[in-house]
Amino acid sequence: MSAVITREEATKAPTGLQPPRKKRRWTSFVLPVYSALVILYLILPILIMILYGFNASGPKRVSFRWLGFSLYGYSHLFAKPDLTAALKNSLIIAVVSTIIATALGTLIALALVRYRFRARTASDFVLFLNIAAPEIVLGASLLSLFVTFGVPRGMGTIIISHVMFNIAYVTVTVRARLAGFDRHLEEAAQDLGAGPWSTFLKVTLPLIWPGVLAGGLLAFALSIDDFVITNFNAGTAQTFPLWVYGAVKVGIPPQVFVMGTLIFAVGVLIAVVNVFAQRRKA
Amino acid sequence: MEQRVAARVQLVSKPRTRLGRRLAPYLLMLPGGLWLLIFFLIPILFMLSVSLQTGNLEEGFRQSWHFSRYIDVFNQYRPQFIRSFAFGSIATAITLVVAYPLAYWIAFHGGRHKTTFLFLLLLPFFVSFVIRTLAWQFILSDNGIVLGTLKSWHLLPHTFHVLATRTAVISGIAYNFLPFMALPLYVALERIDRQVVEAASDLYASKREVFLRVIFPLSIPGVFAGVLLTFVPAVGDYVNAAILGGTNTTMIGNIIQLEYLQNFHYPVAAALSFILMFVLLIGIFLYARVLGTRNIEEYV
Numbered sequence: 001m002s003a004v005i006t007r008e009e010a011t012k013a014p015t016g017l018q019p020p021r022k023k024r025r026w027t028s029f030v031l032p033v034y035s036a037l038v039i040l041y042l043i044l045p046i047l048i049m050i051l052y053g054f055n056a057s058g059p060k061r062v063s064f065r066w067l068g069f070s071l072y073g074y075s076h077l078f079a080k081p082d083l084t085a086a087l088k089n090s091l092i093i094a095v096v097s098t099i100i101a102t103a104l105g106t107l108i109a110l111a112l113v114r115y116r117f118r119a120r121t122a123s124d125f126v127l128f129l130n131i132a133a134p135e136i137v138l139g140a141s142l143l144s145l146f147v148t149f150g151v152p153r154g155m156g157t158i159i160i161s162h163v164m165f166n167i168a169y170v171t172v173t174v175r176a177r178l179a180g181f182d183r184h185l186e187e188a189a190q191d192l193g194a195g196p197w198s199t200f201l202k203v204t205l206p207l208i209w210p211g212v213l214a215g216g217l218l219a220f221a222l223s224i225d226d227f228v229i230t231n232f233n234a235g236t237a238q239t240f241p242l243w244v245y246g247a248v249k250v251g252i253p254p255q256v257f258v259m260g261t262l263i264f265a266v267g268v269l270i271a272v273v274n275v276f277a278q279r280r281k282a
Numbered sequence: 283m284e285q286r287v288a289a290r291v292q293l294v295s296k297p298r299t300r301l302g303r304r305l306a307p308y309l310l311m312l313p314g315g316l317w318l319l320i321f322f323l324i325p326i327l328f329m330l331s332v333s334l335q336t337g338n339l340e341e342g343f344r345q346s347w348h349f350s351r352y353i354d355v356f357n358q359y360r361p362q363f364i365r366s367f368a369f370g371s372i373a374t375a376i377t378l379v380v381a382y383p384l385a386y387w388i389a390f391h392g393g394r395h396k397t398t399f400l401f402l403l404l405l406p407f408f409v410s411f412v413i414r415t416l417a418w419q420f421i422l423s424d425n426g427i428v429l430g431t432l433k434s435w436h437l438l439p440h441t442f443h444v445l446a447t448r449t450a451v452i453s454g455i456a457y458n459f460l461p462f463m464a465l466p467l468y469v470a471l472e473r474i475d476r477q478v479v480e481a482a483s484d485l486y487a488s489k490r491e492v493f494l495r496v497i498f499p500l501s502i503p504g505v506f507a508g509v510l511l512t513f514v515p516a517v518g519d520y521v522n523a524a525i526l527g528g529t530n531t532t533m534i535g536n537i538i539q540l541e542y543l544q545n546f547h548y549p550v551a552a553a554l555s556f557i558l559m560f561v562l563l564i565g566i567f568l569y570a571r572v573l574g575t576r577n578i579e580e581y582v
Contacts, residue, residue, distance in 0.1 A: 031386070031391065034387070038380060039384075039403070042402070043406070044417075045406070045409070045418055045457075046406065048417040048427070049409060049414075049417045052417075062420075064420055064426040065430060066427045105314060107314055108310065108311050111308075112307075115306065117307045119308070123311065126322075130322055132510065132562060134514050134517070134518035134519075134558060135515065136518040136520070136538055136555060136558065137518065137555050137558055138322070140329060140551065141328065141329040141555070144325055144329040144332045145325040145328045147332070148332065161321070164321040167314050167318060224410070225408075227412050227521060228411075231543070232539075232542065232543065244412045244413060244416065248419075248525055252416065256416075257413075260409055263409070267408040
């Protein structure tokens with residue numbers, strides 16, 4: 001609230017001070033409350049997931065009703081072997097595909113930011129197309145490729161598909177952070193006699209590291225949670241989201257919500273730590 | 283200035299690097315570009331090719347160039363197409379209406395905590411899509427913690443039932459794609475030059491006029507981008523319909539998944555998903571025509 005009288009107040013003052021002041025205060029509450037409600041709405045399913053991980057409905061399936069508080073899901077986290085195996089697959093796929101996608105995506109981002117070359121607009125378009133295209137099209141078309149060449153679907157094809165959709169996200173993230181990159185630092189290093197490799201390792205990489213890390217974390221999160229593209233290219237292999245989807249009609253065991261909660265918690269923790277670490281560096 | 287430094291660097295360094303400097307961008311793009319080419323662009327062409335084949339899993343497929351397949355497929359699944367477009371449109375409209383005020387508030391009144399609010403907006407993405415939709419199944423279940431409590435307080439009739447209805451599916455789609463709409467809107471609103479807004483106020487525009495005649499028109503590129511990024515994936519979604527819907531809410535995505543993974547009718551499935559891709563391309567083309575090609579990548 002400013003101490004200065006607005007034009008509206010000044011012109012309305014003769015008709016009485018109370019109504020205009022009340023109206024100003026009321027309307028200035030609407031947007032923040034609305035935004036809080038929307039954010040609450042966004043978070044609601046997460047809260048339900050966390051809450052129902054504690055639902056005391058037994059080992060087979062989580063019931064829709066709230067039946068009391070229990071730590072069964074946490075104490076018997078690995079009681080279901082196929083679910084645990086699916087989770088392990090998800091982690092392996094996420095680690096491998098993140099490393100590859102981050103490397104490839106960073107290289108592309110470097111090329112796009114630092115150089116002006118003919119293929120640049122086309123590359124921008126391809127990257128945008130990759131991100132905007134519905135996952136079902138990405139997954140189905142890749143499956144068409146595998147089917148045409150008789151490639152058996154399994155962990156390998158899943159990793160290929162994850163790298164495919166993650167490259168664009170890494171590129172976009174790294175590129176955003178590269179915007180303020182000062183090329184003179186690199187050229188100064190070269191002026192001082194550093195070859196291209198040393199320049200890259202000792203000057204470029206440390207400078208772009210925050211962006212690369214952010215891109216990598218994004219790729220990891222997207223990979224662990226991906227469902228549609230994985231569904232099309234998995235064959236008989238199982239990942240965590242695939243397993244959950246398969247269990248929807250049968251019954252969701254409590255471990256699913258617990259694992260979801262833990263993945264969420266770890267993800268948030270890493271993101272928050274990342275933000276604080278960057279603020280400290282700056 | 284940069285040219286002088288660059289020229290000096292070229293004099294000092296070995297002659298080999300001059301060629302390296304020209305090839306550098308292409309070399310950098312090579313591994314990633316190749317990956318995208320082989321596993322993203324070319325598969326789309328393969329999908330086109332598969333859609334024009336005939337045959338089945340036992341006998342094998344052969345290229346038959348039946349372009350009429352597209353028309354046949356569209357007629358065969360017309361209810362699902364119409365339903366998907368309807369659900370997608372409604373869900374996109376809902377996300378636009380819900381997200382716009384939020385994006386406006388964060389952009390104009392977020393202040394120092396803008397990043398925190400954006401982080402909160404992205405929080406759902408830390409949980410898998412499937413689990414989020416599953417959680418909605420729990421929220422909307424007849425006697426779960428939400429509806430059950432409301433019913434026991436007699437705020438809702440005991441026969442109130444929302445799972446397996448169109449409402450549930452549309453709400454699920456709207457929820458899941460809300461950030462896809464909110465982020466481009468935020469980017470567009472953030473970018474509006476505050477001095478222009480101030481100038482409008484200085485010229486005696488009321489707050490409503492400032493919004494309707496300055497802020498909203500300037501945010502239209504973001505609206506368009508948000509609609510594009512929300513509508514096309516929403517139409518192709520099938521998880522919401524599968525988890526929250528029933529037998530009369532199947533969408534085109536469910537059909538594509540069914541034909542690909544259970545029936546192995548690859549040509550039909552490929553034709554369907556190509557139609558979806560085509561709609562996206564039309565959307566991008568329209569955006570480029572109406573608003574210019576420069577900006578669309580920035581909204582991602």
